[in-house]
Amino acid sequence: MSADSNVAGVGVGGAKENHLINFIKDNATLIALIVLVIGLSFADDAFFTARNLSNLSRQVTIIGIIAVGMTMVILIAGIDLSVGSVVGLSAVVCTLMMQYGVPTVLAVPATLLVVGVGIGAWNGFWIAKFNIPPFIITLGMLTIARGLALTLTNGSSVPVTSDVFPLIGGAYIPPMMSSIVLIVCAALAVFSIFRDVQQSKAHGVEVNMQELLVNGAVMIGGFALAFHVFTSYKGIPVPVAIFAVIAFAGIYTLNSTRFGRRLYALGGNEDAARLSGINVVRTKMIVYTVISVLSALAGIILASRLNGASPNLGTMFELDAIAAVVIGGTSLAGGSGKVSGTIIGALLIGVLNNGMSLLGVVTFYQLIIKGLIIILAVWFDVMQKKK
């Protein structure tokens, strides 16, 4: 093989620097997040405290939960603009039901079913069955759901009457329990990475050491930070735990299930997916239903945390969710992306919001900065794909 030996001689000189550049490119969002956290810690003493970080993590969960669903939607080259309105509608429906005496344990699942599944199936039906652009269908739903929320409440807020309901968004898993949970999760994570490496080796697959090290470092850092924050301040907030479960389920679904594979196929080449025997209509309907249910859940958590529901809850959430997905590296063209990236994207937006508020940046400027960062992230993504 003369060709191989020739190639080997070509790029040896610049290999080291290329490695570093590639490393930065591959993990740009993550590096940006870490830099931002370190910078804010120096800029304001109040930032890197267990209390602030615990609150921050709770704030991130709302957009984070929606963004997990949005990752799937964008992965199949779709979009869902109605999520913010679904948040508002579900918050209103759930609190109203409780006002009429429905117990919390029934009101929550009923809301998920009626608002979440109902709206999702409606969106999915039009998009999948009649091939109407998701942008249009969900834009319509954005207005409809908001209108419904306003109609149901006559434009005013609904107070929460139940004692149990506020726990969903406001309670904590006690520190002792929290540390046990975290240790068990960390152990499981280490075990699964170890097993993956073993299996890859057994099959003669080359292990990507760089990726492995980054994943390992992020995981160790993440768990250490979580351990510090949650054990020294009240424990793991319940919504954070819910988000963690959903995020894990999202990652696992996309990585390791038939359904996940089909999403990548559908987003990559819809015609080929159909001719490969994938039920395109059903798959799309499920995806739009999933995101709607997750949005409804986010609405319930938000109403619980705020101890009441305004029909205007969730306005513009769709933009934050889409931004988290896009900053996380999922391509709007569909077919490629990861939930783990989305989580980093959501954290980045959350840290940014939190940091700017702490530093006293005027809200108007916050909007401008956030917008610029979204543009920067997409530009970076596009530039990278060109190479």
Added chain:
Amino acid sequence: MSEVVLKMQGIIKDFPGVRALNNVNFEARSGELLALMGENGAGKSTLMKVLSGVWPYPTYEGDIYLRGEKVRFANTKEAEAAGIGIIYQELNLIPGLSVAENIFLDRQFTDAKGRINWNQTFAETQKLLTELGINDIRPTDLVQNITVGKQQMVEIAKALSLKAEILVLDEPTSALTDKEVKDLFRIIRKLKADGVCMCYISHKMEEIEQIADRIAVLRDGQTIGEVTPIADITLDQIIARMVGRDIKDMFPKVDFTPGEVTLEVNNLSVTNPDLPGGYMVKNAGFVARKGEILGISGLMGAGRTELVGGVFGAYPDQTTGEVKLNGQKLDIKSPKDAIDAGIALLTEDRKALGLFLDKSISFNTTISSLETISSRVLGIINTQQERKVVKEYVDQLGVKTPSIDTVIGTLSGGNQQKVILGKWLNSRPDVFILDEPTRGIDIGAKVEIYKLLNELVQQGVTVIMISSELPEVLGMCDRILVMCEGEIVSNFERDDAKKEAIMAYATGSA
């Protein structure tokens, strides 16, 4: 002897991990057609991209001389200005614009205020078309409304309007009907007489014999042998240069006695969505037997793809008729139904309909049979089992790849096709329909695919093969259906099939 207008010397081009061109040397003269031959992945297209400035200097090594002068293009515009015109396999026209607008794109004739002078633009276009002897295209026709063959003529006219002295044609006939090929060749001969130098990339030997003056062969990024006049070389020698070994048996057909009828199609019609009341397939009926290779021949647009697509459930809203498998009537409403019933369809258009280009070999192999490698309940994929299955197919089919995680878009056409074959074999079909399975694939891979078809029929699979290449149909099929204008017009047994008779039916002149 005419003047040497183009000389490429010591061209070397590296891609990450591969050396695509390794010291290529050749020259071409004015007024000649130089055939550039080689298997897929041999480096022909890369070479032409170097020539046309797609890969600017210094991303390659070596020198290019035009009429003895060394040139180094920084971009395609410079190459264009130097008189190099390229017509790619995939045409680069804008469908929604007229012929004239496409030809003079961004170069329209304008008055002093910058307003477009449409009359002059149309008149100049007409002049160009007339010069080329093309009288069935009007300058005002929208490109989307004319056939692929005519679109190709428009591309040629465009290149000539740019004063191209060197014209590169990259597999120009792959989507043309016989008549269109004839028209193209007429124009090529005229251009030769006008002194244009043409580099012609093609796999089709018959064409090369007809119009090439000299031939250069590329293999593994190197020029093999000298540029040779076509009169001094035999077909076998060309193939030997291309493949690096002798291919003794191009069509390794094994005789096999067909068994009972497996697939029966009655009265199948597919309507034309663009033409109310029109049909793409009309009342087609045929049977296919266990253990036979049934060929479907016909011209482009005869309805072959639509016929098998109809059987496969690809356009359920447009299809009527009855499909029976092993005597059982099937109700196929989607490709999924067809696959579940035991039918597989390898599509003609690999890129658009068959591949997930930026996904791995592994992903592409298992996507249509995920059930076999995942748990029943939650659909959790068993990665180890997946790797095992994919490895088996990669080995069995001889896919040349560094790993099963390699992105399929980086493989050559032949290897991509093998992966798609593996994907469908993994769905264990009773009836395997292949639409132009060897299109754009090198000879070595073709023979491997033929051998695989033989193995399949011996295992009792019913194979249906659509092909535009008559030698292939005649060489490999037990029975041949001929389609013309949406209808099945003839059915030949292997021993009675003659090239002339099939062509007569296919063109509707029988």
